[in-house]
Amino acid sequence: MKPTMMTYIHEEQATLSAMLYGYPHDLPEIKGKGTWLVLATGSSINAIKSAKYYVENLANVRVTVEEPFHFQHYEKMDTATDLVLGVSQSGESTSTINAIKHIRKSFPVVTYGLTSKLSSELAKTVDHAIDIEIGEERVGYVTKGYVATIFKFMLLGLYTARCNGLITETQEAEELAKLTVAVKSIPQIIDTTELFFEKWKDELTSSPRFTAIGYGPSVGVIKEMETKFAETIRVPSQGVELEAFMHGPYFEVNGNHRMFFLDTPGEARERLLLLKAYEQKYTDYIYTVKLGESSDERTLAINAEVDIFIAPLLMVIPFQILAHHIAEAKGNNLPQRIFTDFGISVKSKTKPGDYA
Numbered sequence: 001m002k003p004t005m006m007t008y009i010h011e012e013q014a015t016l017s018a019m020l021y022g023y024p025h026d027l028p029e030i031k032g033k034g035t036w037l038v039l040a041t042g043s044s045i046n047a048i049k050s051a052k053y054y055v056e057n058l059a060n061v062r063v064t065v066e067e068p069f070h071f072q073h074y075e076k077m078d079t080a081t082d083l084v085l086g087v088s089q090s091g092e093s094t095s096t097i098n099a100i101k102h103i104r105k106s107f108p109v110v111t112y113g114l115t116s117k118l119s120s121e122l123a124k125t126v127d128h129a130i131d132i133e134i135g136e137e138r139v140g141y142v143t144k145g146y147v148a149t150i151f152k153f154m155l156l157g158l159y160t161a162r163c164n165g166l167i168t169e170t171q172e173a174e175e176l177a178k179l180t181v182a183v184k185s186i187p188q189i190i191d192t193t194e195l196f197f198e199k200w201k202d203e204l205t206s207s208p209r210f211t212a213i214g215y216g217p218s219v220g221v222i223k224e225m226e227t228k229f230a231e232t233i234r235v236p237s238q239g240v241e242l243e244a245f246m247h248g249p250y251f252e253v254n255g256n257h258r259m260f261f262l263d264t265p266g267e268a269r270e271r272l273l274l275l276k277a278y279e280q281k282y283t284d285y286i287y288t289v290k291l292g293e294s295s296d297e298r299t300l301a302i303n304a305e306v307d308i309f310i311a312p313l314l315m316v317i318p319f320q321i322l323a324h325h326i327a328e329a330k331g332n333n334l335p336q337r338i339f340t341d342f343g344i345s346v347k348s349k350t351k352p353g354d355y356a
Helices: 005-009 012-022 043-059 068-074 094-106 121-125 144-163 169-184 186-205 216-232 269-279 311-329
Strands: 035-039 062-066 083-087 110-115 128-131 210-214 237-241 258-263 286-291 299-302
Touching: 005 144, 005 311, 012 144, 012 169, 012 186, 035 068, 035 094, 043 062, 043 083, 043 144, 043 216, 043 311, 062 068, 068 094, 083 094, 094 110, 094 121, 110 121, 110 144, 144 169, 144 311, 169 186, 186 299, 186 311, 210 216, 210 269, 216 237, 216 258, 216 311, 258 269, 269 286, 286 311, 299 311
Parallel strands: 035 062, 035 083, 083 110, 110 128, 210 237, 210 258, 258 286, 286 299
Antiparallel strands: none
């Protein structure tokens, strides 16, 4: 049988566990590099945004995340940048490869590539390639590779902190223990999401529009919801940062609007809950994905002992599952590939993906 999104979602725990077991066997020793530029697009940029704050806080680096085409043609290179990382699961993202080549011609900066294919064009372009360690994901709507990209970047941040003496060996072990707790919670999150979907299946399947709202480390999660829902469910879907939503997009809310609020600890939580209460006056279709426990039937609770910087690794999994299930319930035949010539036609990929 052909693999599906769910095939790879069910492999996420084993994949991340293997990465933990092997840590830090294939991670580079990055010393004295404090200003990082990460170039990525699509799900890759969402993954890096999900891990960015964990890495910055632990490794004491400044991580700037940019869309590669826009950066190459319109942005100025910060001369303080001492490390460039291109991220592409396939390793064939044209804009990321071209931006790396552009930088290498003009700036004496070390370049890394984070990819699942060490024989890819990206791996050949950079000074050092880092394996995401997922093998080949032969479904066009990435899931396992997405969480593995988050996790690998987190592990890179952790190892960098250790290499630079910012944390002790004991503190490194404590962080690894935290990440282990997160990984072990994945099967429960899958089960919880399955029950949530069955309860609200009719409402979700009939939705003409989805919006997810979050802040801080959750921004990467809501942007990946936007990507996955658009790819699979194929109705208008948008992930909007809390403050941005309150400055315009709230005007479009109506009684048919389906909205997800990402409830995590943080400075903006009070305002998020105020916004949620306000929108409940205008639509009945309000759902919450919450870090912690909840007795509210419209809340999908992720009851895992993790902090807000690790939480994006887990909070995206419900959206991956919902994307698959809602699409299937709508009759979208996801295994049937569409627009198969798109990447080559618009020059966004160097070659077609090898899909099942």
